[in-house]
Amino acid sequence: MALALEGIKVLDLTRVLAGPYATMILADMGADVIKVEMPGKGDDSRHFGPYIGDESAYFMSINRNKKSMTLNLKEQKGKDILKELVKQVDVIVENYRPGTMEKLGLGYDVLKEINPKIIYAASSGFGHTGPYSKRPAYDGVVQAMGGIMSITGQKGGKPTRVGPSVGDITAGLFTAIGILAALQTRNTQGVGQKVDVAMLDCQVAILENAIARYVVSGDVPAPAGNRHSSIVPFEPFETANGEIMIAAGNDNLYKKYCAAMGRPELAEDERFVTNPLRSDNYAELRPILGEAMKAKTTEEWQTIMDDAGVPNGPINTVDKVISNEQVNAREMIQEVEHPIAGKLKMPGVPIKMSETPGSIRTHAPLLGQHTNEVLSSMLGLSEEEIKELKDTKVL
DSSP states (O other): OOOTTTTOEEEEOOOSSHHHHHHHHHHHTTOEEEEEEOTTTOOGGGGOSOEETTEEHHHHHHSTTEEEEEOOTTSHHHHHHHHHHHTTOSEEEEOSOTTHHHHTTOSHHHHHHHOTTOEEEEEESSOSSSTTTTOOOOHHHHHHHTSTGGGOSSTTSOOOOOSSOHHHHHHHHHHHHHHHHHHHHHHHHOOOEEEEEEHHHHHHHTOHHHHHHHHHHOOOOOOOTTSOSSOSSEEEEEOSSSEEEEEOOSHHHHHHHHHHHTOGGGGTOTTTSSHHHHHHTHHHHHHHHHHHHTTSOHHHHHHHHHHHTOOEEEOOOHHHHHHOHHHHHTTOEEEEEETTTEEEEEEOOOOOOSSSOOOOOSOOOOTTTTHHHHHHHHHOOOHHHHHHHHHTTOO
16 A cells, blocks of 8 residues: 555755754655755754764754755755756755745745646744744754643752653644645645744743643743643652652552552541642652652562553663563564664654554655656756756756
């Protein structure tokens, strides 16, 4: 059976992370993604470490399953070629600062005249409207401005940036969702549209509990360490040899947890019988649980809690994640062969589909690897015409 997005053609003008992450999702699901890069330089992330020889592992991990062609959009001939390609694709994705594509004469208003059914997806720091629209942004900037840093970190400590680039990655996820929704609309109504995704908007969208707490109570959320703000117990506990995360997300699980821990009376204690009471009396309950959890090792507690049906897990370091039996059973670590870098392990495809599963089929492309193929197959250019374009720095 064909892949889920097989037949969908995407022009990918993005670089670094938010845009490439979105187009990686589309490519994993079968879309034909043509990455358009600046001649001689390419995506900025080709120059980000860590490296395997001269190849960026960072770039390779988020640009698999794509083709690469070079095209100088500062040259009129380069713009003309892009417009010809737009006639033949379903989606164009860019993550330039708003206004950049318009200055190039390649904004949505221009491209939709060329292809009225085009899905034009733009991922930017602050979106294409509003007073901050033209401001530059990176992940750390939107994590700071979007509130997530203000609730991350140890209690009483300074606001802390989340380790993974969630400012970029959430924008990539929402951009991919927006593209798929726009494609469905085109399928049913026959019209294309612009998809405008702002990194800052995405940070606000994932603040669910923090915003709910503030608008209800008026209290400004602050870092609380590893505990959940409104569920108890829902945090790591020290064990005899490390730590284990316990997530007793409702009263029934709390009862199971107390029984498994050998302290069933704590489930009947009037101070702790409901989650609101446990939250109110957290300062009394936490030391009792903490002391009891030190009696056994992390591994012993895992077995006990698993048998009791209590959600739990060790705090794995990255090396343990990569070797974890569940992670590997789900094919979430895949080894890809690159013609220059050799073998590289990277995260797999997290969306599991029974009939049209996504997959990693090809390594990240070399810069301009598919330029000739794209221009000859899609625009019918001859080898001589392509050579002339390269000689004149258009490609």
